Amino acid sequence: MSHRGALGVQNIFAGATLFLRRANQIYYSTPVSILFMKRIFTGGFLAMCFVVLPLCAPSNAHAATEICSTSAAASSPIAPNGPTILPNIFDPHGPAARMIHDLSWLVLGICAGLFLVVEGMIFYGVLFYRRKKNDQSKDEPRQVYGSNPVEIAWTIIPLLIVFVLALTTVRTIRSIELTEAPAGALKVVAIGHQWWWEYRYMDDSVPGGEVVVANELHVPINRPVWLRLESADVIHSWWVPALAGKMDVIPNHTNHTWFTAETEGLYLGQCAEYCGNQHAGMLLRVIASKPAEFDAWLQTQVAPTVNDTAVAMGRDIFQEYACSNCHTVKGVSDGQFAPDLTHLMSRQTIASGVAPLDPTTLRAWIENPQALKPGCNMPSLQLDPQELNAVTAYLLTLR
Template sequence: MAALLYGGAVIAAASPTTSIFAPMSTPAHDVNDLSIFVLAITGFIYVGVSGLLVYALVRFRARPGDTTEPPQVFGSVQIELSWTIIPILIIVVLFLTTARVLFSIQDAQKPATALDVIVVGHQFWWEFRYPQYNVVTANELHVPVSSKASPRPTYMKLTSADVMHSFWVPQLAGKTDLLPNRVNEMWIDPQQSGLYVGQCAQFCGPEHAKMLLRVYVDTPEEFRHWIANQQRTQAELTLPSETGESASEESTAHAGNPQIVHADMNVNSPTTRGVASESIDAQEVSARAGQYVFEREACINCHTVAGTVATGRYGPDLTHLMSRETIASGAAPNTRQDLIKWIGDPNQIKPGCLMPAMHLTDKQNEQITAYLLTLR
């Protein structure tokens, strides 16, 4: 057992781990202590039963020359009392110990300094809302470090937008289910900054195994900086006319060029949407062209980019997409190459995910990627 605990500590020091034997939060410490206690009792039972079995096999084995049946014992009050009372006592001890841990976690007093987070489970990603700061993000939860001198626990309200999910980051707390039309609660107080990993622990569909969790525990200064960045909105990308021509002159100049598209001539959207007064080269690979395509395809039906016309709520909020280290709920690193692959066909990275392939051209894919790379 000591070797197991030492191994867990080594793993925790080397990289993020899902070992329950490397607790970094009060609820996880309590669960870990309970686990060790239960392992000790069950280990003692295992050793005792195994020892008695070995003793009986050796002591009462058949020997050369034995031709008679050994004495038969029919009933023993002492033995029957022992195998009835001892298990009952063990069960009572385990029940009371478990109940004490459960109540100490569930009934913990919430301090005024606590951070509130609303966690919403989706197929197959996580939504995190910070009502105190009016911030919404996805898949990567940021919380401040907590210490005895300056306690800052994180209290979470958990619910589901579709089916049953389960929030599980073993180094921080035991798992808590997310149920439709019900709100469950849990809290964590990470005592060391760093990255803690977990995942959905309740089968929720074909991509359950890739519904991963990443919790970043920041120092107070890092958390304030992260919140300030998340509170920023993104502007519509418009550029002043480089030629100084009026809109009518520009339209006349490009009337014969099919590669030039005017945002205010798009029949599928209002004239005020997106890059409303700029000419967009259909072959241009730029953030401006990418936002134009992003806002005129189905992207904005599912995704939000605060400060723009994109207000979809079905998929993750993309306002600060590039502030995250991963995409697809931790299934791939957040790089340009993986973004292009993800936008082109999400099933290449996450087979069975609910984000459809939009059948964009390679040029449109590159344009949208160029725009997403600006969302920091």
Template sequence: MPAETGLRAMLGGWPPAVLDPAGPYSKPVTQLSWALLVGGGVVFLIVLAALGIALWGKRAVRDRLGGDRAIWIGGVAFPVVVLTVLLAWGLWLTSDLQARGPRPGEMRVRVTGEMWWWRVAYLDGAGRAVVQDANELHVPVGQSVLLELESADVIHSFWVPQLSGKMDMIPGRRNLLRIQADRPGTYGGQCAEYCGGPHALMGFVVVAHTPESFRRWHAQRLAPPPPRDRGRGEALFRSSGCAACHTIAGTPARGLAGPDLTHVGSRRTLGAGILPNNPGTLAGWIAGSQAIKPGNRMPDYKQLRADELNDLAAYLAGLK
């Protein structure tokens, strides 16, 4: 595997492939995008041709193609007809992208945008959160998933280009968006609305499983947490104040300000899609997250010694 491809896989399909649809809700957006790109190119060529005729064309040709008739046809009728057809076709093509409510038995996930990461909650049939996660969404292949998009602070925008279009996340409002992956894989996403600070480093990962693999993953997440290691790593987690901001199921850590870390060791990335997840990057993130993602809300833990960082990172990496 080439180094670039391996890094792309580790970072969750980053950067996102904008014009490579992998599901039915992204294909209309891609078709419309190609139509706009090709149409814009054609119009640009027409303008260049008109400019060439106006500057260097023979007078007889300019007289024949110019005048009031050219203004009415090229300046009024042509754009009105083209834009009207494009509007009608675009509205018809994207009519199914705006979700209006859950379908019977449909999987539902609530994604909340926060400065500058994503809180993920898998919902049951009654809309209750049964599994918590962060910066990563797991879905079954071939099934539509209804996303309930919210914001905890400012306006964000959810965008996984291979699976659907963009949808804003507005404080005090819940917007609905459907996504679907037709092939297994890892798909990168990005906040598409400037939200201050490290907005450009607010990534997202969607992992599409085969139905059997997803059932195993979901059952594992619903199972009671296994007994946790009570060694030095967990002791450091508690004594360093990490539990004030983070939750780890099965332990006294119940903080809500930061991402849930119950299964942090199984995530593909750290820092909302910007680092591959392994003990080394975990230690680096804990010690100096501000150097990696300036402005994020996690302080640097420079007071920890190297051996303490390694023990703490090993503990977190073991939370599968």
């Protein structure tokens, strides 16, 4: 015999009371259930350890293993002074990233609440409405076809929740997505290439009007940076999580993004849109330093090309072989497809952050780029050891 009726609000209260009473009974009656509860709490504790602690861990916990030239002393304008800031979106160091971070805790809180409530309802159903072990009866439970008040409630409540979320979302979009550069911003053009980054400082404050560098973006702290994003080939995405959300770098479609670095240091990130073979090897490095140090660095970049006659053989090889087709060294070559090498030695890394810039690695890179970064566009020129040494020696003078 089945009964019919609506699942009314009073039934939910009755259910909740029943739940508490049964939970109480279970907890204090059988040892098996106590074990079960213990497991739940232990599981929760472990989850806390795995989820919350890593997110709260200090941002430079792993900095030691990241490429960070120690040969360049702290006084040099090249090396970052501060810590290495990992790409953790819960460790913001700029206003755009912080606004997202604050919003994300609200969203996480709401979603965690919903998760607990609904999973709780599922588990309540699983625990208390399962067939008893010895139940052999053919009786069917009461057939409940639905309940208008309850169904309206679980339509309206989610609607209200997403309404709140939508409003906060729109507000944050409007604060972050700017259509023109913030006042006093440093203007830089970032150009994505397969698989490296080119930065062109095009700002009145830049001596000489333009400075071109590759892969390592130097910025002053506490000054907004307005990035114009362009692509030379396919779609890339510029993403340094501690500074700002990602923005795609699209051919024939100029995008902009902005950030303000608030702490000195080396910010890590990487290309976030699949762009072919070496997508994983298209790393991003932003070096934020005090304005005076930044200016000093700018001065090194506008300095004339070093022309050391002791390495003339290396320079000749660089010019005669295919190197000069792709790389620019001001006054020596004007290739456009690969990083500008005029002030190569003012960088810490080569191959878009994949390898440290030291004489041994540089030589190995020139000898066979495919070994260090398989699939990259730089070919091995099959130089003999003597030529290799000469070219390496030449490049090492390009300060």
